[in-house]
Amino acid sequence: MPRQIATLAGGCFWCIETVFNRLRGVESAISGYMGGHTLNPTYKAICNGDTGHAEVVQITFDPDVISYRDLLDVFFTIHDPTQLNRQGNDVGTQYRSAIFWHTPEQKAEAEAVIAELTASRQFGAPIVTEVTEATVFYPAEDYHQRYFEQNPYQPYCQYVVAPKVAKAEGKFGSRLK
Template sequence: MSTTRFATFILVLISLLAIGCQQRPAGNSTAEKDTRPAKLPTLQPGEAVATFAAGCFWCTEAQFESLRGVREVVSGYAGGDLENPTYEQVGTDQTGHAESIQVYYDPNVIPYDTLVKAFFVGHDGTSLNRQGPDVGTQYRSIAFYRTPAEKAAIEAAIRRENESGRYSRPIVTQVIPFKTFYPAEVYHQGYYYDHPGELYVQTVSKPKVEKFRERMKNWLKPGVTS
């Protein structure tokens, strides 16, 4: 391949990746998309709920579903003011919402502190309003807390991350009280597994999930490989 053709190929690839999570088609046609909001699962006895925003929810949902003690993860929107937002509305960067996940877990199996650790393992908390090719406030880093203890756990984790020496920039994760989580459309749920051949999933999501599983391998469910 000539130098000119190689350079053209690289520019095309970068352009495709720069489309980002918010601009990609999902499914083979609009008619195949189930755009109804997904239903939230019923909280089971002894379960707890945690909510995080860490970039494209297709990836973060698959990351957290890998962990022992996690029963279900729902992709959705949180952190904004608009009620019942759609994917397209959140994508305008005007609703205040971020793509988020809600984690239903057994705290007797996996403590909240471990979920917070997984949150920072799974994304770059020093990146402001961006994760990889996805740019905008809808991709910002947020850890939502429901109790003072959860807030303290998040703040302690941020201090550890900043003091670890792994980063050249400080953590910019927002620590804000949980208010409302709106589940995303049905077709977004389980997207990572349902569309393994998509360019974005192959080139962005899959490497992040694999890296996450390698770093969290002591917490993976049986049968889940790193």
């Protein structure tokens, strides 16, 4: 089966990218921006909240090794989909929870997963994750790529990224590279 693309937003892209790059079947997870109205946005413009973009991770994966559903299961484990336009202390529309679908099948799968999670009341609050058609993906600046691996002792990485990575490794250890 040919490679597929998934694009997910769940707060700071450093967290999401780090986890997905560790999964078998994921060929790449690239930090970037999607869903806004500015051409060629920069990190500074994104942080000002003026572009409408979300911090996203675009994942290229082998569906024979890891399914889109599996990616969504990981996604809903490593961020809080009940926080509107934020993740913890990261506040703004750039940190929104969103699934940018690339095919009608991805849209249906995302909506089904959200419906199942809502019915199970797993989160105890309404899920606010947007399910939106993918638009232009803008890769983030080079220094954002594999940020955690390059800066593991940076305070944000220690207090925000590392716990999410540990949670994912604890739950999905059998799926790690």
